[in-house]
Amino acid sequence: MAEETRGRLGGTAEEARGRLGGTAEETRIVKRRIHEYPDDSWTIERALDDGAYEGARKAITTMQPDGVIDLVKASGLRGRGGAGFPTGVKWSFAPKDVFPKFIVVNHDEGEPGTFKDRELGENDPHQLIEGIIISAWAVQAARAFIYCRGEFALGSRRLDKAISDAYERGFLGEGIYGSDFDLEIVLHRGAGAYICGEESALLDSLEGFRGQPRLRPPFPAVKGLYGQPTIVNNTETLGNLPDIVLKGADWFRQWGTEKSPGTKVLSVSGHVNRPANYEVSMGTSLADVLELAGGMREGHTLKAIIPGGASAPLLTSTDIAMDFESLKDAGSMLGSGAVVFMDETTCMVRNALVTTAFFEHESCGKCTPCREGTWWGVKVLERIEEGDGRREDMDLLLDICDGIDGRAFCPLGDAAAWALRSNVKLFREEFEEHVSLGRCPFEDEERILVGANQGGGSGEAGVMPQPAAGVPSDADTQS
Amino acid sequence: MTTPAPNPYEQNRVQREQQGRAPRDERERVFDDELRAKAAEIVAKYPNPRSAVLPLLFLAQSVEGYVTEAGMREVAEILGQTPASVLAAGSFYSMIKKVPQGDYLISVCRNISCTHMGGRKLVAAVEERLGIADGETTADGKFTLETAECLATCDGAPTMQINYEDFYNVTPESLIEAVDRLESGQEVKSKREEPVRTAREIAYETAVVGIYKKMGEDMQTRTTGGEVLPPDMAPGFRPREPGTIEGGGPGEGRVSGG
Structure with missing residues (x-):
């Protein structure tokens, strides 16, 4: 039953395949343990039963640090946080003769639509710790920091317990696996700032300053935290390392494409029947991803897709492969892998407003184009949405985008411009309709505001009363 | 001076x-x-x-x-x-x-997925029930309402957090019920069975x-x-001869000269 499994962490691809009879399937590397042991994947007992820390043992006891870097380079693993920079290459930028070096884990997930690192941190913290040990060994760092998003209360609790357990069992601390390699992990909590997901802003925040991006170069790998060589990696990136070390680069390369090997966890949400994290081979078609997620809610048609988080320009077709190159060629980006499907009930002006308001709120204020541009964007979008739009507003919005794009200090401003521009360009008629009608044509609040998820209680929501096990198609007629 | x-x-x-x-x-x-x-x-x-x-x-x-x-x-x-x-x-x-601030901070997500799935209705429900707007605290100091940016729980949109514990697929009714329970001192548990602190x-x-x-x-x-610490003071790092690894784990294959 869809309503029993929907919303449950771990995804339900098996059921999806069984019911739909389709070909779409998940390929699980970083989500394997979570999927196989949904009840206790985060405990050290279960993780050890499942072979956790064997990859780290193999790296430290049988491999040279440079050998690990070469292996990761050969695997072609690319950063999963958004930029897609080759991980092994990044590691090799750290100077060999400067100490101390630091590993910093970017667990400050905040890209709208993304919820993969939350799941990985909450439900498989030991995989993350193992990945940290491997990367620390590779670059010879003796101290690692996990920058955990401030709002992740449970995630922080689970990470805290996992690190504590790992210390108890000797996977962390002094002389790991009997070697002379020491590693200490510091769990640091953010305090609610999206920009701290940008690596140099994250480092400033970790040093106790306002989280504002730094000018680069020097890149963090050369001068990062406290001015020392620092490798900043995303949680999902590190999660791939234990299997790469244990099974090799060729094993990893059997999935994905030549330039984007391996898998990607896609956070699928929006007007689909089964929103969840789905780990698929890189290059899986977006249509298959939609099928995995159970398709659009019944009786509705696809209108727009955000393929890689709020920063990514919109798509209107599912006929595209989900990997770094294909999406770049299509004028969008894979980003953090957040896929939001929107059906025909979605007001694109509101979508643009919500997205731009987000960037306006999260703009750090360091550079003028981003701070002022996003603010003006919100003002103009608000008046269009409220029915006071002017005929020239669409061109004004595009002008604002041109004023930000390429002129901002860090990618946040660029992202704000890309997102807003694609909304205006792809759905210009809808913007114009708002202006000519003098109101939002989607003002039928009942229809828009009551989500498809009305029908989808998972039975796990604590005191939340579960609405009648509904069919998603009923939802838009309920109040 | x-x-x-x-x-x-x-x-x-x-x-x-x-x-x-x-x-x-x-x-x-x-x-x-x-x-x-x-x-x-x-x-x-x-x-x-x-x-x-x-x-x-x-x-x-x-x-x-x-x-x-x-x-x-x-x-x-x-x-x-x-x-x-x-x-x-x-x-x-x-x-x-x-x-x-109030004892309980209600953060309703206002970002993309949650907005499209009806998140704004949740804000309206709290405003009506508690008489506070975004950023305000009730007179008895019990509740504060805020609209939050993406809480990374989009699979359960529309979502909210109460003191940073997650609630999925929230409806105005379930939100009001949680508020009622907290107001009367009863325990409220999150999506993942964590009690609200x-x-x-x-x-x-x-x-x-x-x-x-x-x-x-x-x-x-x-x-x-x-x-900047000199290499020999770097925590945990002792320079070793290239090509040798000393002190491998017990029973593990050690390499040297490799």
């Missing part, structure tokens, strides 16, 4: 005296001895004390529900910074609260997370904040 610049905290005390105001008394002290000890443990986590500014602000927040001026000054004093620099850092982050409890938890007994004390002393 060749005398060293006085401590800004001390300066403030002198200034207060000159203005005829009473010196800070015990009531103004935010951290008691126990919290002072805790603060020292937190500072010891980091190579540079300045990194502890956010955890210490959370610690101050756990005492009074928000960071008061006295709290900020005390954090500055502990870290050897100016109060202004602590304010500069603290005011950047939305989880550091500068005004009095009070704002002060959660601030304390956020402040003190990540203090481990087995953290190498040796490493603490070998690392100093912000300074």
Whole structure:
């Protein structure tokens, strides 16, 4: 039953395949343990039963640090946080003769639509710790920091317990696996700032300053935290390392494409029947991803897709492969892998407003184009949405985008411009309709505001009363 | 003048005296001895004390529900910074609260997926039930409402957090029921069966997370904040001959000369 499994962490691809009879399937590397042991994947007992820390043992006891870097380079693993920079290459930028070096884990997930690192941190913290040990060994760092998003209360609790357990069992601390390699992990909590997901802003925040991006170069790998060589990696990136070390680069390369090997966890949400994290081979078609997620809610048609988080320009077709190159060629980006499907009930002006308001709120204020541009964007979008739009507003919005794009200090401003521009360009008629009608044509609040998820209680929501096990198609007629 | 610049905290005390105001008394002290000890443990986590500014602000927040001026000054004093620099850092982050807060912070997501799935209706429901708008606190000091940016729970849109515990597929009815239960002192559990704590409890938890007994004390002393350490002082690293790995794990294949 869809309503029993929907919303449950771990995804339900098996059921999806069984019911739909389709070909779409998940390929699980970083989500394997979570999927196989949904009840206790985060405990050290279960993780050890499942072979956790064997990859780290193999790296430290049988491999040279440079050998690990070469292996990761050969695997072609690319950063999963958004930029897609080759991980092994990044590691090799750290100077060999400067100490101390630091590993910093970017667990400050905040890209709208993304919820993969939350799941990985909450439900498989030991995989993350193992990945940290491997990367620390590779670059010879003796101290690692996990920058955990401030709002992740449970995630922080689970990470805290996992690190504590790992210390108890000797996977962390002094002389790991009997070697002379020491590693200490510091769990640091953010305090609610999206920009701290940008690596140099994250480092400033970790040093106790306002989280504002730094000018680069020097890149963090050369001068990062406290001015020392620092490798900043995303949680999902590190999660791939234990299997790469244990099974090799060729094993990893059997999935994905030549330039984007391996898998990607896609956070699928929006007007689909089964929103969840789905780990698929890189290059899986977006249509298959939609099928995995159970398709659009019944009786509705696809209108727009955000393929890689709020920063990514919109798509209107599912006929595209989900990997770094294909999406770049299509004028969008894979980003953090957040896929939001929107059906025909979605007001694109509101979508643009919500997205731009987000960037306006999260703009750090360091550079003028981003701070002022996003603010003006919100003002103009608000008046269009409220029915006071002017005929020239669409061109004004595009002008604002041109004023930000390429002129901002860090990618946040660029992202704000890309997102807003694609909304205006792809759905210009809808913007114009708002202006000519003098109101939002989607003002039928009942229809828009009551989500498809009305029908989808998972039975796990604590005191939340579960609405009648509904069919998603009923939802838009309920109040 | 060749005398060293006085401590800004001390300066403030002198200034207060000159203005005829009473010196800070015990009531103004935010951290008691126990919290002072805790603060020292937190500072010891980091190579540079300045990194502890956010955890210490959370610690101050756990005492009074928000960071008061006295709290900020005390954090500055502990870290050897100016109060202004602590304010500069603290005011950047939305989880550091500068005004009095309710016991329960209701954060309703206003981002993409949640908006498209009906999140705005949840804000309206709280506004109607509690009579507070975005950013306001009820008169009895029980609830604060805020609209939040993406909470990374889009698979359960529309979502909200109460004191940072997650609630999925929230409806106006289920939201009101949670508010009713909290108001009458009953337990409310999140999507993942975590009980909702009070704002002060959660601030304390956020402040003190990540203090481990087995953290190498040796490493603490070998690392100093912000300074470039010579390689032989780098914590945990002992330069080794290229091509050899000494002391592999028990029973594991060791390589040498490879």
